Amino acid sequence: MTPPVHTEAPLHAVLFDMDGTLVDTEGLWWEAVEEVAGRPLTEADRPDVLGRPVEHTAAWLAAATGASADDLAALLHREFADRVRVGVVPRPGALALLSSLAHDGVPTALVTASPRAVADTVLAALGALGAPSFAVSVTADDTARTKPEPDPYLAACRALGVDPARCVAVEDTPTGVGSAEAAGCAVLAVPSLAPIDAAPGRTVLGSLTEVTPDRLRAMTGGPRLAVMSWNLWLAGAMVDDGRAKQVRAIRASGADVVGLQEAGPQATDELAKELGWHGHHAGDNLGIVSRHPIVARLGDPDVGFYGAAGVRIRTDEGHEVDVWTAHLHYTPYGPYEADFDGLPADELVAHEDVRLAQMRDTLERIGAAAGESGSVVLVGDFNAPSHLDRTDVPWPVTLAAEAAGLRDSYREVHPDPVRDPGHTWSPVHVTHPDEGSGSGRPEPQDRIDYVLHNGRGLRVLDSHTRVAGTPDPWPAVAANEWPSDHAAVLTTFVLG
Numbered sequence: 001m002t003p004p005v006h007t008e009a010p011l012h013a014v015l016f017d018m019d020g021t022l023v024d025t026e027g028l029w030w031e032a033v034e035e036v037a038g039r040p041l042t043e044a045d046r047p048d049v050l051g052r053p054v055e056h057t058a059a060w061l062a063a064a065t066g067a068s069a070d071d072l073a074a075l076l077h078r079e080f081a082d083r084v085r086v087g088v089v090p091r092p093g094a095l096a097l098l099s100s101l102a103h104d105g106v107p108t109a110l111v112t113a114s115p116r117a118v119a120d121t122v123l124a125a126l127g128a129l130g131a132p133s134f135a136v137s138v139t140a141d142d143t144a145r146t147k148p149e150p151d152p153y154l155a156a157c158r159a160l161g162v163d164p165a166r167c168v169a170v171e172d173t174p175t176g177v178g179s180a181e182a183a184g185c186a187v188l189a190v191p192s193l194a195p196i197d198a199a200p201g202r203t204v205l206g207s208l209t210e211v212t213p214d215r216l217r218a219m220t221g222g223p224r225l226a227v228m229s230w231n232l233w234l235a236g237a238m239v240d241d242g243r244a245k246q247v248r249a250i251r252a253s254g255a256d257v258v259g260l261q262e263a264g265p266q267a268t269d270e271l272a273k274e275l276g277w278h279g280h281h282a283g284d285n286l287g288i289v290s291r292h293p294i295v296a297r298l299g300d301p302d303v304g305f306y307g308a309a310g311v312r313i314r315t316d317e318g319h320e321v322d323v324w325t326a327h328l329h330y331t332p333y334g335p336y337e338a339d340f341d342g343l344p345a346d347e348l349v350a351h352e353d354v355r356l357a358q359m360r361d362t363l364e365r366i367g368a369a370a371g372e373s374g375s376v377v378l379v380g381d382f383n384a385p386s387h388l389d390r391t392d393v394p395w396p397v398t399l400a401a402e403a404a405g406l407r408d409s410y411r412e413v414h415p416d417p418v419r420d421p422g423h424t425w426s427p428v429h430v431t432h433p434d435e436g437s438g439s440g441r442p443e444p445q446d447r448i449d450y451v452l453h454n455g456r457g458l459r460v461l462d463s464h465t466r467v468a469g470t471p472d473p474w475p476a477v478a479a480n481e482w483p484s485d486h487a488a489v490l491t492t493f494v495l496g
Contacts, residue, residue, distance in 0.1 A: 011217040012162035013135075014101055015153060015185065018112035020172040020192035021208075022098075023122055024089040025080075026050060030193070032079035036072060037061055050194050051147055051175030053113045053140045054080075081118060088125035091190075093208030095131055102132035104213045109136040109156040111169070113176075116141040136160055148175045153183035168216045170208075177202065186219040198490075199254065203462040206419060218459050222496040223317045225458075228255035228466070229325070229379030229449050231486040235264030238477055238485070243267070245483040247274045249468055253490055256291050257313060259325030259379035263287035282309030286325050298322060298369040308362035308380070312371055319457065319495045320373045326362050326380030328355040328397065334385055335444035338393070340437040345393045355384050356396045363404045374456040377493075378406055381449050381486060389417040389447055398450075406452040409491040410463040417447075422465055424449035424487040428480070430473045451491040463491040 020026035033049050034041050041049060048060040058073035065072075101108055112119050116139040123137065136159040143151040157164045169180030172192040180187045181202070188211065189196040189204045198204045203219060205211065228250070236242025250258055250271070260268060268287025272279025278294045281287045283303035288294075288311050298310035310324035332351045337343045343351075359382070366376055384397040388411045398408070414420035423445040432438035451463065465487040471480040 010166050011106060011168065011213070011220050012166040013107040013109060013157070013160050013168075014216055015109045015111050015156050015167055015169045015180070016098075016134075017169070017171045017173075017176045018110055018119060018122055019114060020050075020091075021170055021176075021190060022091055022094045022110075022126070024091055024192075025084060025122070026172070026192045028083040029080055032076055032083060033057060033061075035079050036075045037065075046194050047175075051113060051173030053146045054115060055140075077115065077117075081121065084118060084121050084125075088122055090126065090129060090131075091192075091208055093211065095126075095129060097208050097211050097213075098131050100213050101216075106213060106216075107135045107160055107162070108132070109138065109160060110134045111138045111152045111156050111180075113140050113147045113152070115139055147179035148182070150179055150182035150184075153180050153185055157183070157185075166220050168219050170211075172196075188216065188219065198462065198464040198466075203492075204464065205413070210413075210415075218461050218494050222459075222494045223315060223319065224461065224492055225315060225319075225321060225495055226254055226256045226490060226492045227323060227377050227379060227451055228253055228258045228488050228490040229261075229381070229451050230258055230488040231261040231327075231381045231449065231484055232263055232267055233484040233486065234262055235267040236483045237264075239480050239483040240478050242483045243270055243274070245468075245481060246271060249466070249482065249488070250275060250289070252468070253466055253488065255490055257323050257377075258289050259323060260287040260289070261285060261325060261327035261381045278313075280309065280311045283307065285327055288323060288325055290323070292316070295320065296371070298324070299365050306358060308358075308365060308378075310366065310369065315495065317495070319375070320371055321375040321377060321458070321495070322366070322369065322371055324362065324366055324376070324378045324380075326358070326378060326382065328358045328380070328382045328384065330383045333383065334393075334395065335390075335446050336432075336438055338390070339444045340432075340441065348393050349396055352384060352396050355382065356400060359397045359400050363400065363406075367404075374454070375458055375495075376406070376454045376456070377458070377491075378452045379450065379489070383448055385446050385448060386411070386450075389421070391417075401452055405454050407455055407460075409451045409453055409460045409493075410447070410465075410489060412460045413463040421445070422447045422489075424465055424489060426485050427467045427482060427487050428471050428474045428477055428485045433474055449486055449489050451489050453491075453493065457495055459494040461492045461494050463489065466490055 058069045062069040119139045138156045140146045145151045164184035169185040268281040279289045284305045286309045292313040294311045296312035308326035386398040387395045429443040468482040471482045
């Protein structure tokens, strides 16, 4: 499941935030602000505390207390510096990543909203721990405006003589992310205390331990294609204004292509029209909408309710990619039989025969229709867990896809199913909605929606699940902004 390594992508430099990204100082800063404020901080205080220069936080405290902003800034400097001197703790994976970049000859810069005195203290501590030197460091003292303005990152790029579009900024706060993106950098977000949402052109990971130089290179090289899988839940009929909510969700996702299941007879065509995209509707249930032109329609147009359908798209750069969407039969559902009925692994596998046959048919159709580029993406609601998640059962549907050379894009980015379960079923079903052995019991939460690919001209840049807002649970779902009972899966590929 390891993606192919490519080293040709033009990565000019990697620009690192300091506090909370390279070293674990966000908590120290939080403590320092609490000490000066004389009270515990709350979630509401985060925007004025994390990722902000000392002067901003001092002015914010001054407005609330009536004290002098200059005096408060001096107190904040002192309290924070005292804590930093006690000992700087590198974030997991930070030293190894810096060493790998140095080994590969990739320049690095430190870009921080902390003052020069604090930055130099941290740099000295990192050096004592064996960290390579940064080519450039930019602090709050070095630019007229600091984060969230783009000035610090632009200054670092100018000092290095590099193009921001060919640099990756590594950040841990929304403020820092905004600064780097405004400067035109690709952004790798590794949140520390404040959550950061995934977004087009932005990669969000849980730790620097997941980062390699080649992964950073992929973020700056080649055209991108964002492919989403989404079960529309009876075409959006279960919520008010379902079609309008679907359009909003697709636009907000940044997807270029969306493979649909439970699209009904009209959703695909109506979504394509509303989005101004191209569309392909197949059978009773399947559809694909694409901002890129569809140059071929693949598979059986009368596929029925379950099965698969595909299209070949051509991007602006001339890349052709076959994108397929599949919906496999929903019953018997393995997680129910495992969690509610306690069936052993051999019986669970035996009960996958209908879905396995549908997957094998899908794989045969994909192989028969493969284009000259050979690039294939298969998305869908498989109604089956992955053998990479529930590892105690050799779930045959995903094993068959893997045996055919298809890779699970979500698990490439998030290899640990415990830390990143990636559940797509179900954001609205908390307890089991049906009668039987599971009635009233907690609904098994599972990853049953996928974006798979064959790695030919496709490199995974990011993959994440998407749900808009916090949907109310079944049955009070009509007002939900998210018009589905599945989370969507969005994977961004680098082409070429």
